[in-house]
Amino acid sequence: MNDRTPPTRRRVLQGLAGATALSAIPRIARAADPVKVGLILPMTGPFASTGKQISAACRFYLAQKGDTVAGRKIELILKDDTGLAPETTKRIAQEMVVQDKVTFLAGFGLTPLALATAPVATEAKIPMIVMAAATQVIPTRSPYIVRSGFTLPQVTAPVAAWAAKNRIKRVFTMVTDYGPGLDAEKTFHAKFRESGGEIVESVRTPLRNPDYAPFLQRAKDAKPDALFVFVPSGEGLAVMKQFEERGLKQAGIRLIGTGDVVDDDLLESMGAPAAGVITSFHYSAAHESPENRAYVEGMMKANAGMRPNFHSVGGYDGMHLIAESLRRTNGTGTGEQLVAAMKGMKWVSPRGPMAIDPEARDVVQTVYLREVKLVNGKPWSIEFDKVENVGPAG
Numbered sequence: 001m002n003d004r005t006p007p008t009r010r011r012v013l014q015g016l017a018g019a020t021a022l023s024a025i026p027r028i029a030r031a032a033d034p035v036k037v038g039l040i041l042p043m044t045g046p047f048a049s050t051g052k053q054i055s056a057a058c059r060f061y062l063a064q065k066g067d068t069v070a071g072r073k074i075e076l077i078l079k080d081d082t083g084l085a086p087e088t089t090k091r092i093a094q095e096m097v098v099q100d101k102v103t104f105l106a107g108f109g110l111t112p113l114a115l116a117t118a119p120v121a122t123e124a125k126i127p128m129i130v131m132a133a134a135t136q137v138i139p140t141r142s143p144y145i146v147r148s149g150f151t152l153p154q155v156t157a158p159v160a161a162w163a164a165k166n167r168i169k170r171v172f173t174m175v176t177d178y179g180p181g182l183d184a185e186k187t188f189h190a191k192f193r194e195s196g197g198e199i200v201e202s203v204r205t206p207l208r209n210p211d212y213a214p215f216l217q218r219a220k221d222a223k224p225d226a227l228f229v230f231v232p233s234g235e236g237l238a239v240m241k242q243f244e245e246r247g248l249k250q251a252g253i254r255l256i257g258t259g260d261v262v263d264d265d266l267l268e269s270m271g272a273p274a275a276g277v278i279t280s281f282h283y284s285a286a287h288e289s290p291e292n293r294a295y296v297e298g299m300m301k302a303n304a305g306m307r308p309n310f311h312s313v314g315g316y317d318g319m320h321l322i323a324e325s326l327r328r329t330n331g332t333g334t335g336e337q338l339v340a341a342m343k344g345m346k347w348v349s350p351r352g353p354m355a356i357d358p359e360a361r362d363v364v365q366t367v368y369l370r371e372v373k374l375v376n377g378k379p380w381s382i383e384f385d386k387v388e389n390v391g392p393a394g
Contacts, residue, residue, distance in 0.1 A: 034075040035331070037322060038096035040117070041107040041132075042083025046208075049234045049265050050083065050109040054131050054315035056303045058106075061319035064298060069323045070331030077102065083109045084208070086116035093120040104129060104322055104338075107315075110232065111135040111179035118142040125335040127342070129321055131314040132233075135179030136392055139361045144335060146342045146361045148321055149314035150282045152183035152230065153394035155258045158367050158387050159280035160188045163226060163256055164195030171197060171256075172224040174215050176231050177204035184230035184258060187394055200224050207232070212239050216246045220253065229257040233311055236261040237269055244273040254278070259381065262372055264309035267379050274379045277372045282365050283310040283351040284381040295350035313351050320347060321356070353388070362392035 039058060041051035055078055067074050077100055081089040089108070096102045097120060105121055106129040108114040114133040118141035121128035130138055130147045139145045163171065173188060175181035181204065189199050200222045203215050210231075216239075219227045227248060231239055239261055243249065255261070259281025262274055285296050285307050295316070299308040325333065325341040333341065343358035355364040367390045370381040 034073045035069075035104070035322075035326060036075050036077055036096075036100055036102040037104045037106055038093065038100060038102035039076050039078045039107045040081050040089055040092050040096075040105065040113075041078065042109045043078070043080035045082040045084055047083035047109050047232065047234055049263075049309075050132055050311050051080065051107075052306075053265060053309050053312040054107060054109075054318075056299065056306065057308065057312040057315035058319050060299055060302055061316050061323075063302065065319075065323065069326045070329075072326065072331040074323065074326075081109075081113060083113065086112045089113040090116040090120060093117045097124045097126060102126065106318055106322070107131055108133045111138065114138050114145075115141055118145060121145060127322075127325070127335055127338045129318040131318040132311050133180075134183075136183055137179075139392075143361075144339055146321060146339060146356060147363055147392075148318035149311070150363060150365070151392045151394070152180045152258065153187040154363070154365075154390050154392055155281050155367055155394075156184045156187040156230070157191050157280075157394035158369060158390070159228075159256055159258065159278065160191035160197075161195065162278065162280065162369055162385070163228075164192055164197050168225045168254065168256070169197055170200050170224045171226050171228050172200050172219040172222050172253075173202040173228045174212075174219060175202075175204055175229070176207055176210070176235070178207045180232070181230050188228055191394075205231070210235065210238075212242045213246065216242050216248060220246055220248050220251055223251070224253060226254040226256050229255065229261045231261055233260055233263050233265070233309070236263050237266045240270045240274055240277075249273070249276075259284070259310060259370065262379075262381055264307045264381070265311075267372070267381070268307065270379060272374060272379070274372045275374055278369070279372075279381065280367055280369050280387075281310060281381070282363075282367055283313050284368065284370055284383060285309070286370075286375075286380040286382055287351065287368070288383070289350070289352065291348055292350040308350075313349060317349050317351075317354060320349070321345065357391060360392055364389055364391050366390065
């Protein structure tokens, strides 16, 4: 049988061979050529809210700041990976490198997808901006990875310290069973125990099609002072609904966690039951600053009233890294030069002060303690304390 597979497609299907072959061919950047950003996100499936928020923020950045940098137009190429299959994400990345000839890879909703794509970035020598996936080890998997979002250790340690100082002695932990959840569990346990607290029990829920009810019933039966929760973006509404239905709040059990559980994208749908939840996180749509007021107003106007969430600022700041690295390299930088331009970069984001650690290629930022409060009848995560200059390890 004759092999009728087109040569370019064949290279992609052979794995990294196509990316390797491409990386060996010098890319001559001309001022007239657009800079293509390959944006790989879950636009459908259970994590579609992540893709919706990040893609909207990337478009908003270009509309607000301008889509031409150093004489070159930035062009977004958005592909849906559904957020479920690492091999799908990797294949899309390979096709973007070989066929679309992107200058940047960006997006990555979940950790397994980012880890699967890391070898593609390394072989092709292309900067890979991780805007969402939050397991701490991700940047170690390729020298071309720079993160613009957050890490779970970074946003977990402050709420563990807060709990220990606020008459919470016994905690039941519930995390989603994949990289970020394991990071959150490990960090919370270590920090809380270090301060004299007791972990009465810890459970891990499945990433796909979780049913939180039996785990929440176990938490209620254990009678802790608080339940610590980490779930990925999009899952907080189900947790809050079942927390209320199972009567944990009425039993005197406080809900604490990282801000994913009261995601701004879903918080308004949670309503009054979310009031009183304490979280630590790097972004709230209620953050008080001129930059954030302009960001929230602009994003909501451009997206039919959608409240921007933490993943949106990962996308917005990721576009800032892309644009500024192009500016600093006069629009003609190689992959290595673009990554070098991002190292040590500092700016003021809608979330507050931001920096990229030059060694770890990871975020250094302020983490805020917040309480959900009803403002004009709508729930918002209102900041009441902060920890500045928190590195990726927390």
